[in-house]
Amino acid sequence: MKVEMTVNGNLESHDVEARTLLVNYLRDTLALTGTNIGCDTTSCGACTVLINGQSVKSCTVLAVQASGDDVTTIEGMASEDGTMHPVQAAFQECHGLQCGYCTPGMVMAITSLLKENPEPTEEEVRVGLEGNLCRCTGYHNIVESALMASRSLGVHS
Amino acid sequence: MIPASFDYVRANSLDEAIALLGEHGDEAKLLAGGHSLLPLMKLRIAQPAMLVDIGRLRELSYVRDEKEYVTVGALTRHHDVATSPVALASAAVLAHVADQIGDPQVRHRGTIGGSISHGDPASDLPAVLLALGATLVVQGPNGQREIAAKDFFLSFFEVALAPQEVLVEVRVPRSVEWGFEKLTKRAQDWAIVGAVAVRTSNGVGVGLINMGPVPLRAGAVEEAVASGSNAVDAAEFAADGTEPSADFNGSVAYRQHVAKVLVRRALEKVGV
Numbered sequence: 001m002k003v004e005m006t007v008n009g010n011l012e013s014h015d016v017e018a019r020t021l022l023v024n025y026l027r028d029t030l031a032l033t034g035t036n037i038g039c040d041t042t043s044c045g046a047c048t049v050l051i052n053g054q055s056v057k058s059c060t061v062l063a064v065q066a067s068g069d070d071v072t073t074i075e076g077m078a079s080e081d082g083t084m085h086p087v088q089a090a091f092q093e094c095h096g097l098q099c100g101y102c103t104p105g106m107v108m109a110i111t112s113l114l115k116e117n118p119e120p121t122e123e124e125v126r127v128g129l130e131g132n133l134c135r136c137t138g139y140h141n142i143v144e145s146a147l148m149a150s151r152s153l154g155v156h157s
Numbered sequence: 158m159i160p161a162s163f164d165y166v167r168a169n170s171l172d173e174a175i176a177l178l179g180e181h182g183d184e185a186k187l188l189a190g191g192h193s194l195l196p197l198m199k200l201r202i203a204q205p206a207m208l209v210d211i212g213r214l215r216e217l218s219y220v221r222d223e224k225e226y227v228t229v230g231a232l233t234r235h236h237d238v239a240t241s242p243v244a245l246a247s248a249a250v251l252a253h254v255a256d257q258i259g260d261p262q263v264r265h266r267g268t269i270g271g272s273i274s275h276g277d278p279a280s281d282l283p284a285v286l287l288a289l290g291a292t293l294v295v296q297g298p299n300g301q302r303e304i305a306a307k308d309f310f311l312s313f314f315e316v317a318l319a320p321q322e323v324l325v326e327v328r329v330p331r332s333v334e335w336g337f338e339k340l341t342k343r344a345q346d347w348a349i350v351g352a353v354a355v356r357t358s359n360g361v362g363v364g365l366i367n368m369g370p371v372p373l374r375a376g377a378v379e380e381a382v383a384s385g386s387n388a389v390d391a392a393e394f395a396a397d398g399t400e401p402s403a404d405f406n407g408s409v410a411y412r413q414h415v416a417k418v419l420v421r422r423a424l425e426k427v428g429v
Contacts, residue, residue: 001165017162018162018163018164018165018208019159019160019161019162019163019198020159021159021199024159040158040199041158041196041199042192042196042259042262042263043345045260045262048262051265054236054265055261055262055265056262056265056266057262057263057266059199060191060192060195060196060199060263060266061191061195061266062165062188062191062195064165064167064210065188065191065210065212067167109261109262112261112265113261127344128261130260130261130344130345131259131260131261131262131263131345132260
């Protein structure tokens with residue numbers, strides 16, 4: 001089946017099997033391997049990407065379902081000159097990662113969260129990240145990263 | 158995990174979806190947000206030969222205040238129910254429960270109609286609809302019909318939709334007072350047991366989550382409340398007629414005990 005979608009600003013068009021999951025389309029067809037597969041069962045959030053600005057788990061969306069949509073992955077976050085997105089910069093500043101496997105999904109989930117709630121409390125961040133699992137950090141610095149990103153996005157806008 | 162092969166059609170109208178269901182019969186399944194169906198397909202528990210994607214029928218995505226009722230289009234996503242000013246004002250229990258489903262990513266995709274049509278006894282929304290005495294509007298080749306929520310959930314993962322019918326709208330009476338109690342081990346888990354109580358113009362309704370093969374209405378509790386019992390006494394009837402399963406989360410006796418505790422708490426929140 002033909003799928004056509006905008007991924008990180010580029011119009012992509014490919015012929016895929018209907019059963020192709022969005023995460024596999026992104027990783028295998030488009031070679032955007034920043035989006036990780038963790039649990040593959042809609043639980044861990046490692047595969048989180050944005051569809052039309054909202055966080056989704058790309059292991060539970062068919063590529064054909066996203067045809068016509070605007071998809072953003074971790075590769076689409078930094079500016080063209082390499083300047084990191086404020087959420088990415090906050091992860092670096094706050095040391096919001098250890099092994100890094102959950103990080104792309106965390107960054108995308110926080111980006112969506114801050115769009116819906118630009119100035120979340122710490123508790124709102126913790127609840128807002130209920131769909132993203134991290135087995136290294138204990139979450140503390142990830143939450144700090146989200147709060148810092150909220151402050152820097154507020155300054156920018 | 159990749160699903161078994163299937164054909165995929167994106168329906169451009171409700172009529173087209175109904176016609177496609179007629180054409181492909183039992184081989185076809187409707188796909189809305191896909192957050193109930195796709196996990197089953199990835200595990201190959203479900204292997205439909207044809208998916209009819211109705212996810213783009215935005216005309217079925219709305220929350221409306223219709224004086225006596227609040228109506229919710231079947232393709233309204235959980236996130237949109239949870240943040241709807243109409244739902245928050247006049248059907249707050251629905252908004253609250255929609256906001257407890259899964260996690261933000263799941264709520265961005267999953268729809269109220271998909272969740273209800275799935276008929277999972279462990280999901281939260283069916284119990285809320287039972288407690289509210291909701292009406293479900295379904296459409297088939299011969300037009301629309303209405304099904305009371307209490308007649309909708311037939312058996313384990315089976316609902317009263319005919320093969321060519323599509324759930325199009327959920328209609329709930331206005332409610333202000335409600336209590337929702339859900340026992341989970343982790344935030345995003347399904348309920349080990351859940352209970353919901355609501356007060357509408359028809360009295361107090363009580364629903365139970367994961368207490369048997371179908372979503373349940375706690376009729377004996379409702380009767381006790383209607384005849385003047387307080388929350389403690391009425392909640393003693395919460396396990397009547399329930400057949401919960403036993404698993405690593407709890408035995409039958411444990412679940413029945415928890416149901417009484419959660420029903421009491423839910424009743425107290427509606428002033429019983």
